[in-house]
Amino acid sequence: MNTKKLYIETMGCAMNNRDSDHLIAELREKEGYVLTDQAQEADLILINTCSVREKPERKLFSEIGQFNAIKKPHAKIGVCGCTASHLGEEIIKKAPSVSFVLGARNISKITQVIHQDKAVEVDTNFDDSTYMFSKNTNPDIKALLNISIGCDKKCTYCIVPHTRGKEISIPTQMLLDEAQKLAQNGVKELLLLGQNVNHYGTRFSNPHKPTNFTQLLRELSQIEGIERIRFTSPHPLHMDDEFLEEFASNPKICKSIHIPLQSGSTKVLREMKRGYTQEWYLDRVQKLKSLVPHVGISTDIIVAFPTETEEDFEETMKVLNLVQFDTLYSFIYSPRPHTEAQNLHNPISKEEASKRLATLQARHKEILAQKAKQEIGSIHSVLIENHRDQSPYIWSEGRSDTNRLIKIPDQVLPLGSIVSIKVTHHEGGSLSGELLS
Ligand code: SAH
Ligand code: SF4
Ligand code: F3S
Numbered sequence: 001m002n003t004k005k006l007y008i009e010t011m012g013c014a015m016n017n018r019d020s021d022h023l024i025a026e027l028r029e030k031e032g033y034v035l036t037d038q039a040q041e042a043d044l045i046l047i048n049t050c051s052v053r054e055k056p057e058r059k060l061f062s063e064i065g066q067f068n069a070i071k072k073p074h075a076k077i078g079v080c081g082c083t084a085s086h087l088g089e090e091i092i093k094k095a096p097s098v099s100f101v102l103g104a105r106n107i108s109k110i111t112q113v114i115h116q117d118k119a120v121e122v123d124t125n126f127d128d129s130t131y132m133f134s135k136n137t138n139p140d141i142k143a144l145l146n147i148s149i150g151c152d153k154k155c156t157y158c159i160v161p162h163t164r165g166k167e168i169s170i171p172t173q174m175l176l177d178e179a180q181k182l183a184q185n186g187v188k189e190l191l192l193l194g195q196n197v198n199h200y201g202t203r204f205s206n207p208h209k210p211t212n213f214t215q216l217l218r219e220l221s222q223i224e225g226i227e228r229i230r231f232t233s234p235h236p237l238h239m240d241d242e243f244l245e246e247f248a249s250n251p252k253i254c255k256s257i258h259i260p261l262q263s264g265s266t267k268v269l270r271e272m273k274r275g276y277t278q279e280w281y282l283d284r285v286q287k288l289k290s291l292v293p294h295v296g297i298s299t300d301i302i303v304a305f306p307t308e309t310e311e312d313f314e315e316t317m318k319v320l321n322l323v324q325f326d327t328l329y330s331f332i333y334s335p336r337p338h339t340e341a342q343n344l345h346n347p348i349s350k351e352e353a354s355k356r357l358a359t360l361q362a363r364h365k366e367i368l369a370q371k372a373k374q375e376i377g378s379i380h381s382v383l384i385e386n387h388r389d390q391s392p393y394i395w396s397e398g399r400s401d402t403n404r405l406i407k408i409p410d411q412v413l414p415l416g417s418i419v420s421i422k423v424t425h426h427e428g429g430s431l432s433g434e435l436l437s
Contacts, residue, residue: 006033007042012050018144049083053334068097082163124165148194156340183225192231198238221252237275248291256296256403264319265312296402298327304353306346372426407432
């Protein structure tokens with residue numbers, strides 16, 4: 001039989017990963033495609049793009065050229081995601097080998113555009129919020145679940161509101177039904193997705209009973225079979241006491257949280273239009289740590305925003321030292337089109353920006369080494385996700401509810417089980433431990 005083959009490359013964030021899962025499922029269910037990891041064998045090549053910084057966007061055109069050189073003669077190339085939203089038909093003008101362009105807000109139209117010639121679907125007002133969730137015929141232990149699309153904030157450095165449009169929440173009942181289905185298919189852990197998850201419930205496309213993110217967490221955690229709930233990203237501004245208390249007291253909510261800082265300087269935060277101050281951020285973290293002393297905190301930091309002085313950068317270092325983040329995603333500021341900050345004069349040289357990034361990352365490495373030592377002897381509940389066999393070594397591995405990857409040597413534990421592990425070793429930031437129960 002001559003099955004059609006799909007090759008897909010995904011850049012960017014968890015939301016793009018979820019969109020890719022959806023694209024794959026739609027093409028499998030409705031068009032009979034199977035996945036291949038060899039672009040030269042594919043009948044359809046999809047590039048699901050990110051434009052949050054300039055580098056991945058620049059990479060797109062060289063990738064299109066490479067795919068065009070190796071693809072089968074009849075194979076189509078489609079560009080999807082945030083760069084598709086942002087550049088639209090310019091992509092086809094610049095790279096005529098591209099057959100269609102499908103924006104991040106329009107992915108439910110994939111089965112239409114593959115049959116059209118040079119289709120460009122990039123409407124960021126399109127309400128993609130109530131399309132059917134992809135059929136989960138390939139169930140896993142963990143599942144991604146979009147709870148909202150778009151973003152209503154106007155952070156002055158960020159292109160996402162331009163590529164993903166206005167924020168719309170997905171109706172609660174749809175989310176509960178989908179979570180129920182996922183649980184029946186064996187899913188144990190949900191990762192709720194949105195650019196600003198704790199703004200959930202502010203706008204729906206249809207009339208909806210008043211609700212908020214804390215309420216959604218409560219309702220989702222009632223579903224039998226769902227053992228763990230994670231979410232990304234919450235916005236520090238909307239982390240009210242009610243939310244923090246639910247986070248702390250609900251046993252199904254994993255005790256790890258991403259709290260994007262962006263900058264430690266109140267002045268820079270104002271210029272970024274983040275809506276909070278250093279004091280507010282530290283107050284929220286302190287409250288959280290008092291409620292959940294072992295909480296795992298990750299963050300995003302941008303260095304060398306055009307108005308960031310050496311003193312402002314020191315404020316960021318101060319917050320890094322005070323919070324002691326468990327994971328740090330750090331970036332040099334990259335000017336983006338359609339953003340308020342794009343025209344700011346930037347006096348910071350590339351060398352200075354790289355130096356600040358290196359200083360931040362080096363200090364964080366020290367913090368991590370210190371934290372890893374403190375982990376010895378601690379006890380975690382771990383969801384077993386994998387078995388590995390690199391003869392003569394075998395082990396099981398999974399993530400603690402604080403989101404640390406932990407190996408359990410010499411054990412083949414049931415996939416999907418949640419077990420108690422005592423940490424016994426750390427090596428290069430990775431932890432291993434022994435089974436307690
Ligand atoms: N909604 C999320 C962020 C999504 S974008 C939030 O509010 O935190 C992911 C990360 O990319 C951001 O947190 C930010 O740290 C980084 N980022 C966004 N725009 C950037 C830019 N112009 N230059 C460098 N990093 C940027
Ligand atoms: Fe971008 Fe700010 Fe929206 Fe996050 S909250 S996606 S950083 S505009
Ligand atoms: Fe995500 Fe990149 Fe778009 S970070 S929202 S894929 S611009």
